[in-house]
Amino acid sequence: MRKLVYYIASTLDxxxxxxxxxxPTGPNGFWPLPEDYIQHLVTEYPETLPVQARQALSVTAAGTHFDTVLAGRRTYEIGLAAGVTNAYPHLRHMVFSQTLTDGPDPAVQFVADDPVATVRNLKQQDxxxxxxxxxxELAGSLYAEIDTLILKVAPLTIGDGIPLFSRRSAFDPRTWTLTDHTALESxxxxxxxxRVTG
Incomplete structure (x- = not known):
């Protein structure tokens, strides 16, 4: 069965x-993007690089981990504000929104249905x-469906911001097993x- 993987960059806090x-990685962003970090993405997770980064870095590898990417409306609109209508044309790109029903790129699929039901259906597909x-917000709504967390933890604190999971997420303690780790020199x-089940 396919797994839902929350693959995300996070600050120490x-x-x-x-x-x-x-x-945070944009022109006025605060996120560190050292060379070894970029190289790790290119080598290990090339499919998670947005189209403009793939072009700039001459990345053509399809990647081995994901064929579908899920985003919330606000996340999608960050790309739109930068003039990018589909940051991941090499993946099935799904955007969850109750207000947006379509966008400028017909390859981006807008989903108004319940995220949990949608993900459960996706997991059953090949x-x-x-x-x-x-x-x-989307991660908070899908909290119980996440099978794997891959956190790219930057050596950075910011004090306040958008948390890993929405503050409106339900209190639901879960246990996780560390199955891999890589420490970059930077x-x-x-x-x-x-996720530990059972």
């Missing part, structure tokens, strides 16, 4: 973006794993956790 929700891109730690 658990934030995925600043309070304004803007792209294919690679499903990448939960974010943001925190200070980022890539931590892979698998």
């Amino acid at each position: 658990g934030f995925i973006a600043g309070p304004d929700g803007a792209d 294919g690679k794993d499903i990448w939960l891109l974010g943001g925190g 200070g980022t730690a890539i931590l892979t956790y698998t």
Whole structure:
């Protein structure tokens, strides 16, 4: 069965973006992007690089982990504001929104249905794993469906911002097993956790 994987960059204090929700890696962003971090993405997770980064880095590899990416409306709109109508044309790109029903790129699929029911259906289909891109609201609504957490923890704290999971998520303690880890010389730690079931 396919797994839902929340693959996301996080600060040491658990934030995925600043309070304004803007792209932390953008032109005025605060996120560190050292060379070894970029190289790790290119080598291990090339499918998670947005189209403009893939072009700039001459990345053509399809990737081995994901064939579908899930995003919330606000996350999708970050790309739109930068003039990118589909940041992941090499993946099945699904955007969850109650207000947006379509967009400028026909390849992007807008979903108004319940995220949990949609993900449960996707898990039953053939294919690679499903990448939960974010943001925190969508991750909060899919909290119980996440099978694997892959956190790219930057050596950075910001004090306040968009948390890994929406503050409206239900209190629901879960246990995870550390199944892989990579520490980059620049200070980022890539931590892979698998949910303990049963």
